[in-house]
Amino acid sequence: MTTPSDSFAATRDRSDELAAEVAAHPDRFRVLTGERPTGRLHLGHYFATIRERVRLQALGVDLWVILADYQVITDRDSLGAVRENVHSAVLDYAAAGIDMTQATIFTHSAVPALNQLMLPFLSLVTEAELHRNPTVKTELAASGRALSGLLLTYPVHQAADILFCKGNLVPVGKDQLPHLELTRVIARRFNERYGHVFPEPQALLTSTPEIPGLDGRKMSKSYGNAISLSMTADETATLIRRTPTDSTRTITFDPESRPGVSALLTTAALCLGSDEQTLADKLGDSGSGALKKLATEAVNDYFAPHRARREELAANPDFASDILRAGNHRANEFAERTLGEVRTAMGTLY
Numbered sequence: 001m002t003t004p005s006d007s008f009a010a011t012r013d014r015s016d017e018l019a020a021e022v023a024a025h026p027d028r029f030r031v032l033t034g035e036r037p038t039g040r041l042h043l044g045h046y047f048a049t050i051r052e053r054v055r056l057q058a059l060g061v062d063l064w065v066i067l068a069d070y071q072v073i074t075d076r077d078s079l080g081a082v083r084e085n086v087h088s089a090v091l092d093y094a095a096a097g098i099d100m101t102q103a104t105i106f107t108h109s110a111v112p113a114l115n116q117l118m119l120p121f122l123s124l125v126t127e128a129e130l131h132r133n134p135t136v137k138t139e140l141a142a143s144g145r146a147l148s149g150l151l152l153t154y155p156v157h158q159a160a161d162i163l164f165c166k167g168n169l170v171p172v173g174k175d176q177l178p179h180l181e182l183t184r185v186i187a188r189r190f191n192e193r194y195g196h197v198f199p200e201p202q203a204l205l206t207s208t209p210e211i212p213g214l215d216g217r218k219m220s221k222s223y224g225n226a227i228s229l230s231m232t233a234d235e236t237a238t239l240i241r242r243t244p245t246d247s248t249r250t251i252t253f254d255p256e257s258r259p260g261v262s263a264l265l266t267t268a269a270l271c272l273g274s275d276e277q278t279l280a281d282k283l284g285d286s287g288s289g290a291l292k293k294l295a296t297e298a299v300n301d302y303f304a305p306h307r308a309r310r311e312e313l314a315a316n317p318d319f320a321s322d323i324l325r326a327g328n329h330r331a332n333e334f335a336e337r338t339l340g341e342v343r344t345a346m347g348t349l350y
């Protein structure tokens with residue numbers, strides 16, 4: 001089996017070629033992507049994935065987005081405010097410009113035939129393969145808990161997310177590559193054992209690097225260092241004001257020793273379409289107060305239209321549930337068709 005670094009290098013090398021293929025023949029691609037609804041979507045989601053989905057859909061690919069609600073409980077006991085988080089994500093997708101009349105937005109828990117693929121798929125992987133997954137290892141360590149059966153096996157579940165709808169293009173960050181590699185292995189082994197049913201999906205590496213939270217750590221709601229898309233301008237200003245910086249007046253980009261200052265520079269640079277060094281040079285000796293002002297204005301200006309559209313959509317209390325009802329309906333139809341093919345291939349038709 002390929003190592004994670006082989007797979008990263010190969011994917012990176014292939015990504016330009018793949019991007020050209022997608023641009024030339026968007027109708028050949030179905031994109032399946034998604035996230036765990038553990039909280040509100042934040043700037044990290046927006047710049048790393050949501051913007052990319054809007055771009056791919058505008059090219060003409062068929063876009064499917066899963067809100068992976070069962071994945072919420074891989075590393076915790078409670079689903080939290082899952083309904084609220086799912087609805088909130090739908091509002092953000094629409095506000096960000098995803099065409100909701102074309103996209104299929106759905107949840108794990110509403111698609112039984114998708115979940116049923118987990119059983120034959122589990123038979124295609126070994127325990128050792130599951131234990132080797134570096135992303136699962138990192139998530140296990142971060143959880144500070146015992147390894148749940150679901151955390152160990154969720155990459156197989158994720159393969160079902162991608163394969164049930166015959167997704168063949170998955171835009172991913174680096175941490176998701178091991179899961180995509182496993183998905184390809186599962187598709188290949190299923191096809192070899194039972195006859196061709198599944199495509200081997202390709203990973204499209206997203207070019208935006210991971211966006212740090214305001215304290216320089218990974219952006220996460222649980223660290224309180226994330227600017228949510230749904231925050232007001234005032235809430236954004238308060239959060240940025242509280243970012244720990246230092247008393248050195250000269251602004252420099254140095255993520256190691258100045259995590260707060262550097263995270264603010266990255267945040268502002270993304271919103272202004274600039275880069276950290278240019279902004280640092282421009283700010284010179286003006287201190288962290290000026291940096292915070294710049295970052296606050298950059299974020300609030302950039303997201304003002306998004307937030308206005310979001311608010312308008314939220315005024316209709318049925319908006320998100322209507323989208324999800326339609327998406328779940330379409331996902332169920334597709335999942336049942338695929339499960340039918342799987343039953344035929346496996347000879348389990350009675």
Ligand code: TRP
Nearest residue numbers: 032033034035036066068158161
């Ligand atoms: N694991 C992904 C994340 O944490 C979410 C996800 C679930 C996903 N199923 C997927 C991503 C299928 C891509 C394809 O963000």
